[in-house]
Amino acid sequence: MIKSLAIRAVAVTTAVGLAAVGMAGAANAADPGVSKTEIVIGTTTPLTGPAAPGYKDIPAAAQAYFDYVNKSGGINGRQIKLVVKDDQYNPATTVTKTNELILNDKIFAMYGALGTANHLAVVEELNKQGIPDIFVNTGSSLFDNVKKYPTTFPYFPSYLVEAKVMAYYIKNTPELAGLKRCFMYQEGEFGENAGQGFSAAGMTDWTAQASYLPTQIAQGFGAQVTRLKAAGCQLVVFFGVTSATGVLFRTAAALSFKPTYMVTSVGSEPTVVGGIVGSATAAKAALNGVYTPSFLTPITDLGNPYVSQMKTIADAAGLPWTFYTYYGINTAYVLSQAIKAAGPNLTRKGLIKAIQTNGRNFKSAATVPFVVSPTSHQGLTGYYMGKYDADGVLVRQGKPNSVILAGNSSTGTAKPGTFKQPAPTRKLLP
Numbered sequence: 001m002i003k004s005l006a007i008r009a010v011a012v013t014t015a016v017g018l019a020a021v022g023m024a025g026a027a028n029a030a031d032p033g034v035s036k037t038e039i040v041i042g043t044t045t046p047l048t049g050p051a052a053p054g055y056k057d058i059p060a061a062a063q064a065y066f067d068y069v070n071k072s073g074g075i076n077g078r079q080i081k082l083v084v085k086d087d088q089y090n091p092a093t094t095v096t097k098t099n100e101l102i103l104n105d106k107i108f109a110m111y112g113a114l115g116t117a118n119h120l121a122v123v124e125e126l127n128k129q130g131i132p133d134i135f136v137n138t139g140s141s142l143f144d145n146v147k148k149y150p151t152t153f154p155y156f157p158s159y160l161v162e163a164k165v166m167a168y169y170i171k172n173t174p175e176l177a178g179l180k181r182c183f184m185y186q187e188g189e190f191g192e193n194a195g196q197g198f199s200a201a202g203m204t205d206w207t208a209q210a211s212y213l214p215t216q217i218a219q220g221f222g223a224q225v226t227r228l229k230a231a232g233c234q235l236v237v238f239f240g241v242t243s244a245t246g247v248l249f250r251t252a253a254a255l256s257f258k259p260t261y262m263v264t265s266v267g268s269e270p271t272v273v274g275g276i277v278g279s280a281t282a283a284k285a286a287l288n289g290v291y292t293p294s295f296l297t298p299i300t301d302l303g304n305p306y307v308s309q310m311k312t313i314a315d316a317a318g319l320p321w322t323f324y325t326y327y328g329i330n331t332a333y334v335l336s337q338a339i340k341a342a343g344p345n346l347t348r349k350g351l352i353k354a355i356q357t358n359g360r361n362f363k364s365a366a367t368v369p370f371v372v373s374p375t376s377h378q379g380l381t382g383y384y385m386g387k388y389d390a391d392g393v394l395v396r397q398g399k400p401n402s403v404i405l406a407g408n409s410s411t412g413t414a415k416p417g418t419f420k421q422p423a424p425t426r427k428l429l430p
Contacts, residue, residue, distance in 0.1 A: 032107070039081065042109070043059055044085045045087065045115075046089040048086055050089065051115075053243045053275060054243070057319065057322065057325050058112060060325070061325035069336055076344040085101060089114075091117045091121040102131070108132070108348065110131055114138065119143070130348050133149070133153065134335055134355070136155070139156055139162060157368070157380045158193060160410070163194040163198045170237075176235060176260070179235040180231075180233055180234045181203075182209065186244065187211045196410050208228055217243055217247055220251050234259050238263045245273060246286075261289075261291065265295065269322055269324060270322075284388075290387070293385055294394060297365050298386065298396060306364070307365065309427070333428060337425070338358070341362075363424050382404050384403050385404070402416065402417075404417070
């Protein structure tokens with residue numbers, strides 16, 4: 001349904017570039033990045049460029065958690081060192097920066113690398129070299145492929161799962177089911193994965209569709225909004241990064257287009273929206289009534305032990321308390337549990353085995369089950385539906401502990417379920 005051949009071509013071409021120099025790393029001693037006192041972890045993410053708002057805070061938040069762990073003695077006597085490379089959300093740059101991490105920084109594992117097209121450009125070589133590729137920061141279901149990518153582990157639910165969850169909720173919510181619904185998405189694997197999920201759920205009867213390229217975010221979405229408004233769209237389902245969501249809201253306001261919105265979980269952070277629409281007050285107004293699925297306990301629930309402790313860590317590091325810092329601390333916490341579970345004789349194979357065998361027992365702020373095994377690397381398996389109120393707070397819909405679950409298959413639909421979050425470890429240490 002959605003064309004992504006250009007992005008796939010970039011991934012294939014840049015993967016060859018990585019392989020050409022990557023083999024030099026294979027000749028190094030086994031399991032680089034681990035010494036008696038240190039573990040070196042690497043990541044690529046947009047610290048600058050159009051996708052930087054929000055995402056640049058994720059590695060800073062992870063660093064804050066690792067600093068917290070290091071001050072408490074580290075993990076099995078080792079300190080964690082995180083090396084962050086800015087790829088500007090450009091797959092070709094991702095290849096260059098990944099090369100640097102492997103060859104120069106001698107990383108033990110890749111952690112939280114961001115972007116679907118970006119990571120497709122390097123994932124094959126990471127797997128060929130046996131480098132643990134932990135908690136890829138993208139919802140593409142392509143990375144849940146144990147046979148093809150045995151060292152790669154997604155964390156948050158895939159866009160395919162999210163689309164199934166959205167479709168289930170729309171169909172089963174009277175105030176949404178009868179609306180003329182439209183679909184707007186980022187071109188490439190991001191939007192394509194969402195489209196597959198909606199197709200699997202039997203939701204293909206869109207009144208209208210519109211798309212954009214990441215490079216178009218700065219230009220605004222006048223053409224797309226004009227098309228959706230002309231089609232009479234009453235519910236707009238949007239799959240894009242938060243900076244794009246902010247541009248969509250700003251453009252829609254300028255063109256007096258006021259539908260109901262349902263926005264992907266990675267695309268509705270209030271502080272980023274506020275920076276684009278003009279102010280925090282404007283962001284609250286724009287987000288009021290917007291539906292968005294979520295897989296973490298609401299960030300405003302300070303009575304929750306995960307949320308309160310993670311906010312304390314963020315505050316101590318001088319970081320803003322946003323979804324991005326929350327997510328960064330949360331995944332760093334889960335990774336630290338995996339490293340500890342791998343034992344004092346830390347190896348890459350040992351870390352992979354620890355996640356596959358113990359992953360379902362790791363603690364986190366997630367509100368849905370974490371499914372990882374030797375045959376499945378799905379990660380989190382669903383969402384609850386949230387809705388922003390007039391104060392900019394995402395309010396969980398439905399009964400306590402109720403969630404909507406789905407698998408990564410291109411067939412099958414979502415189904416309702418329940419999940420009770422376990423208590424965290426002492427002081428949120430691994």
